[in-house]
Amino acid sequence: MSSFTLGAAEVVDTFAEAFPMRYARVVITGATGAWALEAARSMTGFATSVIGCKCEAAIERAVAEGETADGRPGIAVLLFAMDREGVGKRIVERVGQSVMTCPTTACFDGLPGAERTAPLGGTLRYFGDGFQASKVIAGQRFWRIPVMEGEFLVSESVGIGHGVGGGNVVIGAADEDAALAAAEAAADAMRGEGIALPFPGGIVRSGSKVGSLTSKSMPASTNHQMAPTLRAQIADTLVPDGVAALFEIVIDGVSEDAVREAMRRGLHAAAGAGATHVTAANFGGKLGEFHFPLTDLRDPP
Amino acid sequence: MTLTLTLRTDPPAQVLSDPLIPERLRALNGSAVAAVPLRCGGETVAVGDLFEVSGAGSEQEALVLRGDLRRFDWIGAGMSSGTIDVHGDVGAWAGAEMAGGVLRIFGDAGARLGSAYPGTRVGMTGGEIVVTGDAGEEAGAGMRRGLVAVGGRTAAGAGLRMLAGTVISLGGIGDGAGLGNKRGTLASGRALEPLPSYAYATRLEPPALRLQLIRVRELGLTVDDALLRGAWARWSGDRTELSRGEILIFDGEEEGQ
Numbered sequence A: 001m002s003s004f005t006l007g008a009a010e011v012v013d014t015f016a017e018a019f020p021m022r023y024a025r026v027v028i029t030g031a032t033g034a035w036a037l038e039a040a041r042s043m044t045g046f047a048t049s050v051i052g053c054k055c056e057a058a059i060e061r062a063v064a065e066g067e068t069a070d071g072r073p074g075i076a077v078l079l080f081a082m083d084r085e086g087v088g089k090r091i092v093e094r095v096g097q098s099v100m101t102c103p104t105t106a107c108f109d110g111l112p113g114a115e116r117t118a119p120l121g122g123t124l125r126y127f128g129d130g131f132q133a134s135k136v137i138a139g140q141r142f143w144r145i146p147v148m149e150g151e152f153l154v155s156e157s158v159g160i161g162h163g164v165g166g167g168n169v170v171i172g173a174a175d176e177d178a179a180l181a182a183a184e185a186a187a188d189a190m191r192g193e194g195i196a197l198p199f200p201g202g203i204v205r206s207g208s209k210v211g212s213l214t215s216k217s218m219p220a221s222t223n224h225q226m227a228p229t230l231r232a233q234i235a236d237t238l239v240p241d242g243v244a245a246l247f248e249i250v251i252d253g254v255s256e257d258a259v260r261e262a263m264r265r266g267l268h269a270a271a272g273a274g275a276t277h278v279t280a281a282n283f284g285g286k287l288g289e290f291h292f293p294l295t296d297l298r299d300p301p
Numbered sequence B: 001m002t003l004t005l006t007l008r009t010d011p012p013a014q015v016l017s018d019p020l021i022p023e024r025l026r027a028l029n030g031s032a033v034a035a036v037p038l039r040c041g042g043e044t045v046a047v048g049d050l051f052e053v054s055g056a057g058s059e060q061e062a063l064v065l066r067g068d069l070r071r072f073d074w075i076g077a078g079m080s081s082g083t084i085d086v087h088g089d090v091g092a093w094a095g096a097e098m099a100g101g102v103l104r105i106f107g108d109a110g111a112r113l114g115s116a117y118p119g120t121r122v123g124m125t126g127g128e129i130v131v132t133g134d135a136g137e138e139a140g141a142g143m144r145r146g147l148v149a150v151g152g153r154t155a156a157g158a159g160l161r162m163l164a165g166t167v168i169s170l171g172g173i174g175d176g177a178g179l180g181n182k183r184g185t186l187a188s189g190r191a192l193e194p195l196p197s198y199a200y201a202t203r204l205e206p207p208a209l210r211l212q213l214i215r216v217r218e219l220g221l222t223v224d225d226a227l228l229r230g231a232w233a234r235w236s237g238d239r240t241e242l243s244r245g246e247i248l249i250f251d252g253e254e255e256g257q
Helices: A033-043 A084-099 A121-128 A176-190 A256-271 B030-034 B207-218 B225-229
Strands: A003-006 A009-012 A015-029 A056-063 A074-081 A106-109 A116-119 A133-137 A140-147 A150-155 A157-173 A208-210 A220-222 A245-253 A277-279 A290-293 B002-007 B037-040 B043-046 B051-054 B062-066 B083-087 B102-106 B125-131 B145-150 B166-169 B185-188 B199-204 B232-237 B245-250
Touching (some): A015 A033, A033 A074, A121 A133, A133 B145, A245 A256, B145 B207
Antiparallel strands (some): A208 A220
16 A cells, blocks of 8 residues: 655555544533533543444533633533434433532533534433423523532533544554554644544554454454554554554544544644554445545645 | 614603514614604604604614613513613613513613513513613512513512512612512522521522523623622522522622631
């Protein structure tokens, strides 16, 4: 496969393949930024892949006091699923279990004015067992759910947007430490408005392929072509000479542009931080609606 | 485009101002606005007899009224969209039975601000009213939904028989507030003695009230940061009704004890 160089990195001339997804954004506020972060971390836990977790979610960014609905420090969270129903179910589960339970928090819709919505407080309110109350403030309805601390305030519904899931870059180097350092630099550069990196620290070491060589029931299995330990025992390895470890960064974004620009930032950051090999995962181009060729990302951000 | 009516002549009697709502004026040019009839005592007068008209009605539904309008009752009554900014004091029944839109009064309001007409059970069903000065008796009476926010004091009987919605009075709520209140919220920035049919529940930093205070600040009221950050006492009532309403009384002085 042809390639080009970027700094010290050889970049494979391939593309990342991504899919349409639906997403919601919530802004969690707390008495302190630390409590908002606790809730956001809990809410985005076990949300790495739709295959195993039914949704993908990550912290998008910290939101300053002056920008949140209630003037308290906040954290914006993005949650992705394959359809609106999926987003709706997962957001209710996760806000109910991880945000409502967390001291001092309130939870607001981060996509006001969206055409499509899914109920959030409109469902969670039943936890109030008849004691819940609502307020319409500046045209938006909120639910006040009495809890042991006082009241949990939550938006009636969340907007549902059209997003893109599954953008990715795969970063390799001569040893694990170097590859991880490059991947960390890439993940740091990629985070930002409109971007969710759902894996731990934004980085996945167990990249997968669709299906399995040995089982018909497995929806996904290890990306054996990118496993360095197997490079001498399989004929179609994608691990080049001199690469001992590979890490993938999976990107979900609120638009094709957001994903592309995040990939661009990540590619250049990785190349500047010790990566010697950068590639991307795809399924031959037949499954995903969105293709992101790495050659399109040569220009720095 | 903003339509501005500036008072030229004091009317000889109280004027019923409910024709002067943005949705009714949106398609009218300046001269058509000047010809709109108003009831004044037993007579009918034209808008142009009392006001200087500048601008015209428009899709933006923005109306500005200027002058001492204490002889003008029912300003903004029944409006469901658009904005009215009044620079001056207004008479009684401002925003009565309002359903939507924003009514801002940079001055004082008379009795029955945002309330139900006599004989009707339901008052405001939506919209927002902001008064920078004081408001008269029975503000928010019969309210079902919406917001009445007063920078100064409200006189006695605020929130009479309110069904839901919110009345905020930063300068304090007068006596007898919330009589017959079912689910409504009354918030007083100053101490008050609730009716005996209200029971003290707790002190808290009410998250919904914080949003409402931020909103009324956006709408032009001066809201002290202490009100946003401080604690409020919650009294539940009216126990002669559902006891699901509340009076919130700013209690920030005790913060940190």
